[in-house]
Amino acid sequence: MKNIDFLMTTPLWKGLKEEEIEAILPCLRSEEKFIKKGEFVYRMGDPISSLGVLLQGKLSIEHDDLWGNKTILSMITPGNIFAETYACIPGEPLMVNIVAIEDSRILCLNMLHLLTTCERSCPHHNKLIRNLLAILAQKNLHLSRRSFHTAAKTIRARLLSYLSYEASRQGSLSFDIPFNRQQLADYLNLDRSALSNELSKMQKEQIIICHRNHFLLHTDSFDEMDF
Secondary structure, eight states, rough: OOOOHHHSGGGGGGOOOHHHHHHGGGGGGGGEEEEOOOEEEEOOOOOOOOEEEEEOOOEEEEEEEOOEEEEEEEEEEEEEEESSSHHHHHOOBBBBEEEEEEOEEEEEHHHHHHSSTTTOOHHHHHHHHHHHHHHHHHHHHHHHHHHHHSSSSHHHHHHHHHHHHHHHTTTTEEEESSOOOOHHHHHOOOOOHHHHHHHHHHHTTTSEEEEEEEEEEEEGGGGOOOO
């Protein structure tokens, strides 16, 4: 399989050798799919039996309510997995939409076969399961962080919470974020116009400099900020 070298660099397959991945893929009923930009990988309400590994492209996990309000929960980039929580619970309908925002290739792995080892109980299969558990723990932390960022009452406080986290995570006051303006507004549960207005104010007050998805934070202005 031409994707083996790439899979070896991803979190789910961490520590597995090429021959081990080649041996286990048939056991997991693996299937590769191509999804065009704008198409749904899964729709809200779909039953899920397989987790997906994004090989190429970019996906958005979104929630749309009955009034048409959209919230972006996360962005999926190559090497990351998605739909694994629902795949672990047979019959549980999906509560989100998973949409390709670029032409994308995904690898689907049957969750039942992933979680159930055969009579050989191969060490590399057990390693794959441990990797999956580690990823699930990391995703729980991600959801906790988003809840923390959106707990603040003001637009500025939400922005500063998120931007401070990104600066700390990337180890620099100058960094890129993985969202455009609309996606950032959705992630922080904010109106896009209100978000843009607040960013403009923060630039005028020399708290930040931003251009598209690039930000530079001026920490010497923090003591003077009005939250």
